[in-house]
Amino acid sequence: MLDIDVLWDLGALGTQDQATQGNYTYLYTFSEQSHWQLRLLILGSYSGLMEQTLSRTSAVHKSSIAQNNLAHFNRTNWPPWRHPHLAFFMNVTRLQRILDRASSKRITVIGDLMLDEFVWGKVGRISPEAPVPVVEVTSESFYPGGAANVARNLREFVDHVAVIGLLGKDRSGQQLRELLAEQKIDVSDAVENETFRTIVKTRIIARHQQVVRVDREQPAGPSAAQMKQVVAAVRKSLSRTDAIIFEDYGKGFLMTEVVSQIARDAREKGKLVAADPNPRHSVDWRGVTVVTPNRAEAFLAAGIPWRDPDEAPAQDVELKRAGEALLKKWETKYVLITLGEHGMMLFQQEGPPHYIPTKARQVFDVSGAGDTAIALFTLGLACEATPVEAAEIANHGSAVVVSKLGTATVTRDELIASFKNDAKR
Known part of the structure; x- marks a missing residue:
């Protein structure tokens, strides 16, 4: 109560x-x-x-x-x-009462695994070869990215987090495994492919700004045998799992066949299922509990021509039309549309749309903000928060993350501090 x-x-x-x-x-x-x-x-x-x-x-x-x-x-x-x-x-x-329930939860993240590399440096001159800056490298850092970053965000609050995706048998794949193991994230059910090259996204940063991003990837899906392996692994642990998150970056790991089987099994056992979609990658999300697209993804999935908003989100007729269309298309309880610097809009099967203004005061890096949003919204629902409360928590968490450089996470203390600071304004 x-x-x-x-x-x-x-x-x-x-x-x-x-x-x-x-x-x-x-x-x-x-x-x-x-x-x-x-x-x-x-x-x-x-x-x-x-x-x-x-x-x-x-x-x-x-x-x-x-x-x-x-x-x-x-x-x-x-x-x-x-x-x-x-x-x-x-x-x-x-808020603390909700978060106190988090540590005992067990959540599985399924999707495209990546290694995020950040090359830090300084710019002192322009190249004589072309009108581009010359970055003098001072350091490098590596973080779990994609679905692995969703797991990393959850691990700040949850004792048991598992992540399933495709890794190559290469140096980057081994490095990603080691990073996840250091954070005690279960990666034992990830599948490997000798011919697959682990996805690496390299961002070069100078003067607190991203100069360029270099992607090394070859989109590929699991084999039929590997798909069966993934479904079997999820089914084996489903009775002990509180929620499943599908994180789709459009790299090929998530397919409708796998999603439908896992989502159906999860629904039958009363489990929460969330999805962060990529509309350019054809996956049928019908029947999941919540889907969290950004504004551009929502418009694309709803078949509504994109346009820059002319009004505040609460008065954005086209945004409302997109959200309501996706509730019907995906047959989901909730659609949480992230709006970048404008916050979030929650659409529900039962209840009016709910606009949440952004809490961000400084934006240094938006890398992984969507990962934080789906992680905390799903976690909130799993911890018996109302949909509005869960969206509030996700919004505050995302605000903290974008104020940091690099693929970042939010801690419990930072989340509580964000609520306290907001109360003082």
Whole structure:
């Protein structure tokens, strides 16, 4: 049972209640209505815009409460200025309660495995051979990438994470195995191919900016025997698994046949299944629990011509059309569309669309932000968070990650700090 209070702006109903007029502040009113306990609060108002309602209740954000718009209910029998609004407040105590459930979860990530290489350097001159900068290399670093980065993000919170994908029997494949082993991520069911070259993405960074990216890859899928091996491995551990995440970078490992079999088995056992799709790679995602495309991927998958947004996401008609179309196309409970610097939009089979503004204050590197989003949204749902709560957690986590250079993750302490900092604004 969630600790939830619905707190109403009584004065806006025309009662002229003294609690919200004159002598008493909103802080007093909401504290009194919630019996002076800061929990998960829902603030409702029949007057003004959401922004006005939130600005008048800034005092309520003390004690580490975070905010954002939960819903806007339109009724044709209400004039425009009398539409009720709900604001969502999740305090840190509630967040910690959700995260406390995480360590015991078991999550399997299936998808395209990559090795992310970062070459760090400095630029002091332009090449005499061509109008390009000369980067003097100072250091190199390597991180698990692709589906392996999703697993790495989960490992910050979860004790048991397994990752399944295709690796080559080469130096890069061995290096990726070693990196995953160092972080105690189970890679025992990954399949190997002697002719496959492990995917490596090399980013050259100078002055905190990416100069160029070099991709070494040969998209290829598993053999029929290897597909059977993957399905058998997942089935063997499914009873002990809480969630499965498909991470598709369009490199060929994920195929409809494998996805459908695993998703069907997982649904039959009541397991959570999430997918981060690549619309340029034809995979049927019908029946998974949640799909998390970015805006461009969502429009492509929904068959809607791309255009740059002219309005805020909450008023973006084409975005809403794409989200609703994908709910039907993929027959999924949730579609979480990531919007880069604009935040996220959650679409649900039951309930209105929910816009989550970005929490990012600094953006240094967007590498892997989508991996963080699907990892934390899925983890939140697995830990019994509501879809809106899970999206909030994913949004805060992504904001932390893009403030770092390199393929990064977010820790529990960083996530909690993000909520606390947001409450102070």
